[in-house]
Amino acid sequence: MAFSYTNIFLFFFLHQLIIFSNGQNITIKGGYWLRESELSLDKIDITPFSHLFCGFADINSQSNQLILTSPNSSFIQFTSIVQQKNPTAKTLLSIGGGGSNKTTYGVMATTSNSRKSFIDSSIKLARQLGFHGLDLSWIFPESASDMANLDYCYSGNTWISYDDIQSVRTKVSYIKSRELLGYYAFDISGDTNWNSLLSHAASQEAGGVTQGEIVKNKKKLNRLVIILIPIGALLILILLVFIIWYLRWRQLERNQRNKMGSRNKARKSGDNSNLQVFSFDEMKEATNNFSFENKLGEGGYGPVYEGKLKNGEKIAVKRLSETSSQGLEEFENEVILTAKLQHINLVKVVGFCIENEEKMLIYEYMPNKSLDYYIYNQVRRLVLNWEKRVQIIEGIIQGLLYLQEYSRLTIIHRDIKASNILLDLQMKPKISDFGMARMFKEDEVEANTSRIVGTKGYIPPEYAIEGRYSTKSDVFSFGVLLLQIISGKKNTCLYGPDDNLNLLEYAFEMWKDGKDMEFMDQSLDDTTHSCKLLKCMQIALLCVQKNPLDRPTMLEISSMLKNIENLVMSSPKRPAFSTRQDEDQVGNIPNGELDIDNATITQLVAR
Structure with missing residues (x-):
């Protein structure tokens, strides 16, 4: 080799x-x-x-x-x-x-x-x-x-x-x-x-x-693996079943506690309250599984669906949305308040549902939607002639008068606006959405908060800037709403020759210059009615004064409307949030200076 x-x-x-x-x-x-x-x-x-x-x-x-x-x-x-x-x-x-x-x-x-x-x-x-x-x-x-x-x-x-x-x-x-x-x-x-x-x-x-x-x-190892794999899979399956059962059990326990808690709250707050507690399945069936065809609208709280109970009663179901800035506090607040309040001009809450972590409020069904559905639309506004609008104004006044004067508690709604005024079959108004409302004790006339809620354009300056609210807060909101009812104009737009005036200031300028009829909805005719547009405009301007002391109470507003033919009223000053100022007035808040937490302000669409 x-x-x-x-x-x-x-x-x-x-x-x-x-x-x-x-x-x-x-x-x-x-x-x-x-x-x-x-x-x-x-x-x-x-x-x-x-x-x-x-x-x-x-x-x-x-x-x-x-x-x-x-x-x-x-x-x-x-x-x-x-x-x-x-x-x-x-x-x-x-x-x-x-x-x-x-x-x-x-x-x-x-x-x-x-x-x-x-x-x-x-x-x-x-x-x-x-x-x-x-x-x-x-x-x-x-x-x-x-x-x-x-x-x-x-x-x-x-x-x-x-x-x-x-x-x-x-x-x-x-x-x-x-x-x-x-x-x-x-x-x-x-x-x-x-x-x-x-x-x-x-x-x-x-x-x-x-x-x-x-x-x-x-x-041997292969046989051992063949035996251990199914055993391991079975153990994992058993563990998963146990976890699912445990989570489900906790969910049921939580739902039961919530249900009992809400029942107790409703019972305590409403004494002999007729509020019903509905199951999730009942609401699912009533709304056709919350279908799009049943959806009436959506607001800051969440979507609202038309429903029908087994007894044939029609209902409106307001379901809390996961993305809503509102939550349990507003839900409980409305349940407690509506259990205490009963009035023809307040929307009736039939019951609620808190099963499966849901928070749903069930209202009586209002077939004619909300006020804003009509007054801002050039065609649908014709449905509401002046006689029907006066009926709506009087109904709103009666509802607020009940909240502030005649109920067992003094209630501040804090979110009076056109979309929260619902209309029944006879076009009679009912105030809805008490999630933001607050109760006053007998000796309370004013309160403070650091959380500003409500809708921009309807809240008064003392509330928006200082967090102070009172019965005069709802008076201010009513004044804005009254201007919208008689004019058909939105408070989110600018008016005037230069389009630089908000609704309140534009109304004041037209009233001051004697052009008040140009401000009105031209489809309205008050010639055959005792309640006159010009008087309503003057009442509205008195309600939106910057100083709460200059605003009338709801009792005074009700009296003005009843005696409107022979009424002699004081002249209103320039309204709140004005950019201009009169010679005899201290400067008002400049436009844009108002700082409002928009994240907490609701913008509810009509049901």
């Missing part, structure tokens, strides 16, 4: 890569290229190879370190040339060879320090030259001493370098400590005993068990 370096030498051989991580054998193709040959590496077809060995590097007998015999350019360029032609091929630097001095290697192999120097220098040099690994192409023995220091087996007339059992164990131990995949060994044909012996040694070192035992253990 001696090599002739005068001939071109390139041969194939099969390496068997022993891999202990998964127990599989991988057959690879390898080839040697000898630097001493005259065959250029560029002319060789490298594509069939998976590994190429460059031979040979040698040992320095003095330092026991790996050296390259000159010229060494072939070693330096070997990896780059190979990978240009076959990028997947791995390169190994081969050490020794048939021309090496066997005595030098034998001496090195017998001394541990020499062996370490040789191994360290071999790894370092191979890395510097870009090789992927090392190959020891050992020399062949010629004496008994060589046999004592090296591992060989004899096959026919040829000595072949091989690993004995102890060497295999040593290599496997090293592989495991470095977390490598394995090592290769020459496959010696015809020597099955040697192969099985080494495989047995490797398996013992790898895990202390044979290949058969490994397979057996794998089968």
